[in-house]
Amino acid sequence: MKLAKIYDPTLYETDIYALWEQSGAFSPSGKGRPFSLVVPPPNANGNLHMGHALSFSVQDIAARYHRLKGERVVFVPGADHAGFETQVVFERALEKQGKSRFDYSREVLYNQIFDFVDRNRDNFQTQIRKLGASVDWSRYTFSLDPKVVKQAYATFKQMWQEGLIYRGERLVNFCTFHGTAFADIEVDYQEEQGHLWKIRYTLSDGSGELVVATTRPETMLGDTAVAVNPKDERYKAMIGKTLKLPLTQREIPIIADDYVDVNFGTGAVKITPAHDPNDYQIAERHDLPFVTVIGFDGKLVHSVPKAFRGLSVLEGREAVLKQLEQEGLLVGDEELTHNVGHCYKCGTVIEPLLKEQWFIDIKPLADNALQAIREGKIEFLPQAKQTQLERYLETIRDWNISRQIVWGIPIPAFQNEEDPDDWIYDERVDQEVITLNNKHYRRDADVFDTWFSSSSWPYTTLGYPDESDFKEFYPLSLMESGFDLLYPWISRMIMLGLYVTGGIPFSKVYLHGMITDAQGRKMSKSIGNVTDPMETIASFGSDALRIGVISGQTPGNNQPYVEAKVIGGRNFINKLWNIARFTEGLVENFDQTEAKAVSAADHWILLQYAKTKTSYVEHMDNYRFSEAFETIYHFLWNDLADWYIEASKIEPNPTLLAELLRGSLPLVHPFAPFVSETIWQTLELRQDSLLINQPFIDLPMGNEKDALQFEKIKNLVSEVRSLLTATKAKKVKLYYHNEPVVASFATIINQLGGTIGVEEAEAGRGIALTGSGFSCWLDIDQESIDRYAAHLEDLISVEQKRTKQLQERLNNPNYVKLAPKELVDQTSSQLTEAEQTLEKLLEEKIRFAPRR
RNA sequence: GGGCGCUUAGCUCAGCUGGCUAGAGCGCUUGCUUUACACGCAAGAAGUCGGGGGUUCAAGUCCCUCAGCGCCCACCA
Numbered sequence: 001m002k003l004a005k006i007y008d009p010t011l012y013e014t015d016i017y018a019l020w021e022q023s024g025a026f027s028p029s030g031k032g033r034p035f036s037l038v039v040p041p042p043n044a045n046g047n048l049h050m051g052h053a054l055s056f057s058v059q060d061i062a063a064r065y066h067r068l069k070g071e072r073v074v075f076v077p078g079a080d081h082a083g084f085e086t087q088v089v090f091e092r093a094l095e096k097q098g099k100s101r102f103d104y105s106r107e108v109l110y111n112q113i114f115d116f117v118d119r120n121r122d123n124f125q126t127q128i129r130k131l132g133a134s135v136d137w138s139r140y141t142f143s144l145d146p147k148v149v150k151q152a153y154a155t156f157k158q159m160w161q162e163g164l165i166y167r168g169e170r171l172v173n174f175c176t177f178h179g180t181a182f183a184d185i186e187v188d189y190q191e192e193q194g195h196l197w198k199i200r201y202t203l204s205d206g207s208g209e210l211v212v213a214t215t216r217p218e219t220m221l222g223d224t225a226v227a228v229n230p231k232d233e234r235y236k237a238m239i240g241k242t243l244k245l246p247l248t249q250r251e252i253p254i255i256a257d258d259y260v261d262v263n264f265g266t267g268a269v270k271i272t273p274a275h276d277p278n279d280y281q282i283a284e285r286h287d288l289p290f291v292t293v294i295g296f297d298g299k300l301v302h303s304v305p306k307a308f309r310g311l312s313v314l315e316g317r318e319a320v321l322k323q324l325e326q327e328g329l330l331v332g333d334e335e336l337t338h339n340v341g342h343c344y345k346c347g348t349v350i351e352p353l354l355k356e357q358w359f360i361d362i363k364p365l366a367d368n369a370l371q372a373i374r375e376g377k378i379e380f381l382p383q384a385k386q387t388q389l390e391r392y393l394e395t396i397r398d399w400n401i402s403r404q405i406v407w408g409i410p411i412p413a414f415q416n417e418e419d420p421d422d423w424i425y426d427e428r429v430d431q432e433v434i435t436l437n438n439k440h441y442r443r444d445a446d447v448f449d450t451w452f453s454s455s456s457w458p459y460t461t462l463g464y465p466d467e468s469d470f471k472e473f474y475p476l477s478l479m480e481s482g483f484d485l486l487y488p489w490i491s492r493m494i495m496l497g498l499y500v501t502g503g504i505p506f507s508k509v510y511l512h513g514m515i516t517d518a519q520g521r522k523m524s525k526s527i528g529n530v531t532d533p534m535e536t537i538a539s540f541g542s543d544a545l546r547i548g549v550i551s552g553q554t555p556g557n558n559q560p561y562v563e564a565k566v567i568g569g570r571n572f573i574n575k576l577w578n579i580a581r582f583t584e585g586l587v588e589n590f591d592q593t594e595a596k597a598v599s600a601a602d603h604w605i606l607l608q609y610a611k612t613k614t615s616y617v618e619h620m621d622n623y624r625f626s627e628a629f630e631t632i633y634h635f636l637w638n639d640l641a642d643w644y645i646e647a648s649k650i651e652p653n654p655t656l657l658a659e660l661l662r663g664s665l666p667l668v669h670p671f672a673p674f675v676s677e678t679i680w681q682t683l684e685l686r687q688d689s690l691l692i693n694q695p696f697i698d699l700p701m702g703n704e705k706d707a708l709q710f711e712k713i714k715n716l717v718s719e720v721r722s723l724l725t726a727t728k729a730k731k732v733k734l735y736y737h738n739e740p741v742v743a744s745f746a747t748i749i750n751q752l753g754g755t756i757g758v759e760e761a762e763a764g765r766g767i768a769l770t771g772s773g774f775s776c777w778l779d780i781d782q783e784s785i786d787r788y789a790a791h792l793e794d795l796i797s798v799e800q801k802r803t804k805q806l807q808e809r810l811n812n813p814n815y816v817k818l819a820p821k822e823l824v825d826q827t828s829s830q831l832t833e834a835e836q837t838l839e840k841l842l843e844e845k846i847r848f849a850p851r852r
Numbered sequence: 853g854g855g856c857g858c859u860u861a862g863c864u865c866a867g868c869u870g871g872c873u874a875g876a877g878c879g880c881u882u883g884c885u886u887u888a889c890a891c892g893c894a895a896g897a898a899g900u901c902g903g904g905g906g907u908u909c910a911a912g913u914c915c916c917u918c919a920g921c922g923c924c925c926a927c928c929a
Contacts, residue, residue: 006891185925196929214929227929264928271929278929339927388856388924395925487924518864520922551877552865556857558922562864564878571891582888619868626866630876645888718895725883725895754886754894802873809872814909823871823910830872 002682003584007577009541012678017129019681025692026136028072035066036074036473038461039135040481040489041143041454044079044117045086048127050515050523050561051482053533054553056131057546058512058625059480063134064670065620066477070695074473076461077135079124080143081117083408083450084180088345090116090407106406106445113407114144127534132542132673134692139469141461143454144409151460152453153412155500157425164361167413167423171280172400174353175343176298180404181355183449184397185487188344191337198266198332199324201226204242204251210235211331213265215338216275217324218316220245221304222293223252225271227282230256232267246329247320248305255286274354294351313351357402358411358446365495366393372494372504379508381623382556385486392487399492401449408447415442455492458505465501476506483511483556510623513558515549520560531561543672544570550671553626572633573675576668579641580679583661587654590685595659597702600745601647602656604710606702608639609663613696616667625671632667640664643714650748661685663697713745716772720753723767726791729784735761736776767848770795770840789848792841799838806831 004011020026028034037059042052063075090113091101101109128135141148159165172181194215202209212226223245228235235254242251259282260269273283274290283290295301300308300316307323308316324330341350370393372378373386380386402411410429416422417433417440424441428434434441458479462470475497481490490509497505516522517529524530536545547569553559597603612635619628640660648657662685669676669691680691720734734755736742742749746758755778766779767788780788809815809827816824 003888006889189925189927212929216929259929261928266929269929276929278927336928338929382857384856391855392925483923514923554866557865558858560864562878565864567891568877571889574889574891578889578892580888585888622868624866624868626876627868630866634876641888642893646886646893649886721894722896728883751886754884798873805873809910812909816909818909819871826872 001581001584003577003581003679005581007573007675007678009543009573009674010538013130013132013537013542013674016674016677016681017132020134020677020690020692021129021137023690025690026075026134027138028074028136029693030070030072032069032071034074034473035063035071035477036076036462037063037476037478037480038076038458039078039133040479040485041078041080041141041457042124043082043085044124044142045082045089045120047123048131048533050531050533050549051512053131053536053545054512054515054549055480055482056128056133057550058510058553059478060131060133060673061546061550061625061670062478062480062510062623064673064692067134067693068666068669068696072472074139074462074469075133075135076139076141077128077133077137078141078143078457078461079121080454081407081450082143083403083447084178084345084405085450086113086117087405087407088178101406109406130534130537130542132546134673139461143450143457147463148453148456148460149409151456151464151500152409152448153427155456155496156412156448156452158500159360160425164364165358166361167356167358169354169356170359170400171274171277171352172355172357173341173350174296174355175346175348176296176351177346177348178343178405179296181353181357181400181402182343182350183400183451183488186344187341187350189339189341192340194336194338194340196265196332196334196336197321197330198334199246199270200329200331201243201246201270203238204244207241208238210238210243210254210268211266212268212270213332214270215336216272216317217320218300218308218313219272219275219293220270220320221248221300221308222272222274222291223250223270224273224283224288224291225252225255225286227255227257227260227269227271228267229258229260229262232260232262234267246327247323255282255288257282257285275352277352280352290354292354294353296353296355298348298351313349357400358413358444360399360401362396362399362495365499366396368498369393369491369494372498377504378494378506381508381510382554385483385509385511385556389486389491392491396491399449399452401452402444402446403449404446406447408450409453411444411446411448413444415444416440417442451488451492454489455496456500458493458497459501474501475504478508478510479506480510480512483513486511508623510555512553513556516558516560518560518562520558523561531563536563536566540566540570541573541674543573543674546673547572547629547671551626551629555623569672572637573672575637575641576672576675577679579636579645580661580683582645582648583654583657584683586648586652587658590658590662590683591687592655593659593662595653595656595700597656597700597706598653599647599651600706600710600713601644601651601748602653603702603704603706604714605639605644605660606656606699607704607707608635608702609660609699610701612639613663613667620670629671632664632671636664636668646752647710647748650751658685659697659699663699665691666694666696709741712741712772712774713749716742716769716774716776717749717753719769719771720749720755720778723769723778723788723791724754727767727778727780727784727788729778729780731756732766733757733759733779734776735759735765735779736774737761737763739774739776742774742776768840768844770837770844785848789845792845792848796838796841796845799834799841803831803834803838806834 063073067073173187174181196213197217198211198213200209200211238254239256242253245252271279271282273279273288274292293304300311308319412427412429414424414426432443458476462473464470493505544566548566551565597606612631616628616631665676665680677691732755750758764777766777769776
């Protein structure tokens with residue numbers, strides 16, 4: 001035996017992967033149509049988690065399936081520098097050494113992080129190999145590779161020239177701990193218990209006062225107005241007057257704006273344009289000045305009154321409140337639940353701060369994307385995500401692409417040292433100052449938002465615009481990603497793809513849900529509920545993990561990680577292995593491939609194979625991987641192993657069995673690549689070939705008539721087994737009368753049914769079989785017959801119910817009139833069948849009514 | 853406040869364009885040393901498809917409504 005008694009994945013997986021990789025099987029080949037997908041690049045610095053396992057599984061199943069279909073598959077791997085994410089991890093490492101990023105120059109820090117990431121590269125690539133991802137390593141792209149940077153610059157330049165990029169001082173979401181701004185969608189909002197304080201402001205002319213309500217009293221130092229609703233009778237008379245801003249000597253106007261809600265708070269809102277997005281908008285409308293009170297370090301700035309200078313936001317709040325109280329201006333304090341934005345990494349409260357940044361005027365891009373999506377150029381799985389994306393694009397706001405970190409692509413823009421408004425585009429970002437026409441320009445200290453460059457992923461990885469990959473494989477056939485990236489990544493790939501290449505970046509998007517723990521909670525280190533896919537692979541094998549995450553999986557829905565499903569996968573692999581072992585024991589020569597169906601079982605299994613393959617292909621083509629797997633799972637386990645192999649023990653057809661194995665392995669391969677290839681190689685199912693790039697195999701078609709005969713025998717066997725179990729009868733003979741089919745299958749029936757003989761009889765002996773359409777009897781003993789009577793009652797009531805249902809359906813004239821004819825015909829033949837069975841059962845009942 | 857989803861067996865979930873006795877895996881019950889497999893074999897039990905209404909010959913599937921759960925976006929200072 002070449003196949004070991006037990007399949008131990010750890011003994012084979014590494015070698016099998018190396019075999020594929022070295023043979024060049026991962027590169028596109030042949031003359032089929034192109035099929036392309038590009039891996040959403042995981043963070044180069046991190047370990048792969050369960051979500052990656054799912055994502056790679058979905059992609060690899062698609063890739064392998066299309067490869068087996070003979071298509072030219074390109075499956076491009078990559079890694080993301082994940083700017084901010086990685087810098088944070090690195091800073092933590094520095095912290096452990098008692099250092100911080102401020103101890104190094106930008107260049108030194110960048111190089112250190114580069115080395116740090118580079119050191120982790122092997123680990124990261126090993127993990128992808130362990131998952132069995134059939135990616136083409138020769139096309140591996142890192143998101144800081146020159147071609148990616150080059151493309152980011154080209155796009156930035158083009159947008160700048162076309163006026164789609166502007167530099168402006170806006171309120172940005174700023175983390176004062178990490179010292180960088182974020183895009184709107186990167187801010188993590190949490191509901192919190194806070195206070196609504198009420199503060200009295202008096203009118204400058206002494207004619208009265210009003211009370212404002214605020215959750216952030218410290219920002220009052222930057223107030224430049226108080227707004228009221230123009231319809232609010234309480235304040236109508238005050239509009240246009242000025243107030244004396246407490247704690248400072250400034251005078252600020254009372255303005256009217258519809259934004260103010262009459263029913264909230266006091267109906268009077270202090271306006272701090274430099275520290276609140278809504279106030280910012282009001283200030284724009286009313287041409288109010290901007291007064292900054294909080295700095296980028298999170299402390300109150302020098303221009304605030306001396307008492308508050310240098311205090312943190314919270315200290316400042318306390319101090320301001322205390323002062324107000326002393327002056328008798330604090331007139332209320334209510335509890336309030338409100339949403340507060342936090343840095344998604346460190347939890348620091350995000351401060352809206354005024355900062356000059358580069359923005360993309362997103363509306364024109366979003367409109368193009370919307371049009372393409374509405375025209376149905378991109379198919380979404382699940383479909384509902386399309387609607388969600390459309391809503392997002394309809395309301396999208398300009399995109400801040402500047403980040404104040406070092407780990408990223410430097411923005412190729414320089415500012416005239418003498419004229420702050422003079423910005424030029426230049427790619428000499430390795431120099432801090434450049435000279436042009438005798439003018440000195442200083443490099444922008446910022447780098448691009450990682451998503452800006454990674455949004456070009458579909459075409460930069462393929463070598464836009466000139467390389468043959470781009471020409472052949474763009475747009476991608478499939479983009480697979482977690483649905484959490486719908487806005488930050490998918491939407492931007494569509495927008496930038498259309499903008500840069502003029503075409504959609506991919507024609508299909510498959511969005512998987514999040515993998516949670518068994519209780520449906522997010523996996524997180526702090527809860528300690530994380531399952532490491534590498535550990536699962538070590539325990540159960542890569543194939544088992546893949547089956548575990550894919551079974552029952554549908555796009556768009558979260559799914560818990562359930563180890564039982566992985567174990568189920570492992571058990572299936574064991575089954576497959578043993579099917580192969582049984583086959584190996586029977587087959588002398590795997591080279592012989594001219595299989596012929598001889599027995600009814602042969603015809604039956606071939607027909608089952610053909611049906612399985614048809615439905616498998618349909619599911620696969622529609623990305624219903626879980627269902628496709630179920631199809632092949634049940635074919636192998638229930639049809640092939642439970643029936644055909646059992647029948648083979650009596651009437652073997654080794655050549656056909658070998659062909660069935662050969663034909664099944666490609667169908668299993670996308671789901672269990674390692675074990676299927678291991679079997680293929682070990683048994684040398686085809687000389688000098690790899691399963692990974694075998695085309696799907698057509699087996700001869702089974703004859704329906706013979707197949708049906710086996711189906712009947714199968715039913716007979718099932719009925720025999722069922723009756724034997726119900727009656728607990730032992731050592732029973734099956735008799736038949738004038739049934740040539742039963743006679744010819746006597747050995748199989750006897751063996752599979754578990755009887756001690758199948759013999760011809762002149763007349764009925766024992767209890768009659770009622771379900772399988774043969775004149776057969778089980779010769780059971782008297783004691784068992786009493787149990788049979790009870791069992792009969794169950795069977796009768798089932799059959800009566802069924803008969804009644806069918807009758808009712810046929811008694812409905814509208815059904816007969818309106819339903820398709822095939823359906824009606826089917827119903828009536830079912831009724832006939834059910835009635836016959838019922839009749840037989842009732843006859844049996846009369847014969848074996850329990851004696852009272 | 854707006855949007856999107858989910859609710860099907862004890863558990864985790866499938867169920868594609870409405871159609872035949874609603875499925876799977878795990879778990880459960882009963883019985884098996886059947887020489888490929890106990891990671892197994894055989895036989896079973898278990899669901900008023902969240903509630904209500906409607907459309908239809910026919911609804912888990914389509915429409916309306918209510919309830920519970922979840923996610924996303926916006927946000928009342």
